[in-house]
Amino acid sequence: MRPARHPEVGDITLTGVLAALSDPIRVGVVRVLADGSERGWGEFQAPVAKSTLSHHLRVLRDAGLTRTRQEGTRCFVVLRGGELRDRFPGLLEAVLAAAEEEDLGRQVALKPAPGIT
Known part of the structure; x- marks a missing residue:
């Protein structure tokens, strides 16, 4: 696997972020x-195939919303919250508040931990 490429904070564009957030x-x-x-x-x-979820994670990374880290064959992702707040103050909070109000993206969750039902 080749290392993931992440845009520098100054290269993150508002239109790129908004386009990435156009999918529930x-x-x-x-x-x-x-x-x-x-x-x-x-x-x-x-509720999508693993390959489709992988595509969505790549779109978020390419737009600068997330950072991906590889560890062996596993990949981990984290929101670039602080960097996004510095680049576009208030945007992330507004998006999250609107998503909460509209219950947008609720179909994405974390899998239950093993042994927990």
Whole structure:
């Protein structure tokens, strides 16, 4: 696997961020990551194929919303919350508040921990 490419903060564009957030699955991923925790790709539960979820995660990364880290064969993703707040103050909070109000992206969740039902 080749290392993931991430745009520098100054290269993140408003139109790129908004385009990445134009899909409910991607909004759902951002909502899950909004707590600041790093998550393994396999922890996400979404009503799409794994390849489609991978595509959504790549779109978020390419737009500068997330950062991906590889560890062996596993990939982990984290929201670039601080960097996004510095680049576009208030945008992330507004998007998350609107998504909460509209219940947008609710179909994306974290898989239950093993042994928990």
